[in-house]
Amino acid sequence: MLWACIVFPQLALDTVLRERDEPDCALVLMGGPSQRRVLQSVNCAAAKLGLRAGQTLTAARALADGFTCVEVDPARVDQVQQLLAAWAYRFSAQVSLHYPRALLLEVGSSLQLFGPWPLFEARLRQELEALGLRHRIVVASNPVAARMLANAHDGLAVTCPEQTRAALLQLPIGKIGLPADAAQAFARMGLRRLGEVMALPREALARRFAAQVQLHLDQLLGVRSVGLDFYQPPDRFETRLELNFDVESHQALLFPLRRMIGDLAAFLAGRDCGVQRFELHLEHVEGPDTRLMVGLLSAERDAAMLFELARGRLEPLRIPAPVRNLRLLAEDLPAFVPQHQALFDPRAQQAQAWPQLRERLRARLGDEAVKGLRAEADHRPECAWQLNDLGTCGALQVTPGSRPGWLLAAPQRLPESGVQLLGQAERIESGWWDGGDVRRDYYRIETREGLRGWAYQDLAAPGPLWLQGWFA
Incomplete structure (x- = not known):
């Protein structure tokens, strides 16, 4: 087996940045008790102002001004990690969230479908960049080794147990996932790398350290296997985005809507299905939510098409009150059957296929404004054609x-x-x-x-x- 580990070192910060349309705005994530607020993460614009993770909010405000503070939202981070698991399920049936801020997926059985590992890795990186997430990717012969090697490497691929062991022995003690007290004890003994620890007699390690330390070392080297809970995709998709400010125009809703539709498309691709109906809820400061239903005649999962349909339904809508949050819900997820296409498409470059054009017309003009025709068993021309619903x-x-x-x-x-x-x-x-x-x-x-x-x-x-x- 061959395991890939994808680590997201700035997942909490990227979760916030991917939902904002201001990449040049200085932004920091805050955490800690109310008496001592601490910067947990900063973006590039904030780093240029001299702000660093670990600073107190008081010290940061003494150094610079004009940066935006956002509270860390663990629930939102967990929601994005679940989305990533659904995305990874497209490439492997064995996906695990065993470690925080990381994905484990078995890729050895997927190479025949997605090509050799360099091409497979390039595809993973391209799609993760489209999702707006920074990452590191490492491949090793067992999942624990892949996770620990990702602490010190990016792009490393050790595809056999011998290569994996050789790379692990060079890791610093602080990066192999040991408990803090065990890592400090090894450091006081003058041991700096895993290879120096493994050179010690096993009986001596067992006498001086807890059994959990020996178990972790065995799992790291592949001597013992680790029990992983594999991800199973849910039967529905739901995401909610807090705007943190009142929105009164359709234009300001398009950027967060595009991101939510992109997440929906990633979920559908991972689950190998399409969507035929989804709801967009505009949550207002006061009053009931405004519900916007987007229905399709056939299952689709193309992000650009779904966004255009949602946009076509949203723009004619009169927003009764300022919008504070957006929520997208999709429960009608039938199987997706791609359309057969010719090797050489005879259509002009800018021409649209009939299904896409049909859905755009329905979104712009309304469901009742676009009808189909059916033939009736009547020779009179004025009676031979009758209107019917599209798709029948x-x-x-x-x-x-x-x-x-x-x-x-x-x-x-x-x-x-x-x-x-x-x-x-x-x-x-x-x-x-x-x-x-x-x-x-x-x-x-x-x-x-x-x-x-x-x-x-x-x-x-x-x-x-x-x-x-x-x-x-």
């Missing part, structure tokens, strides 16, 4: 080109000249059972401009031709 098909099949695709609201009289008849007449006599009896001879016609239509002559009252529709 009638049982009657129509030969393409046998009837015009555009019927006029009312027949128009044609001039006696300038129209050429194409072929023989097609007689239609029908409707006696419902009082709409017709007796007509239909002709395919062509005008001087080259337009082709469908016209008839009423046999009950012979006279001119009447245009009823146009062929495409």
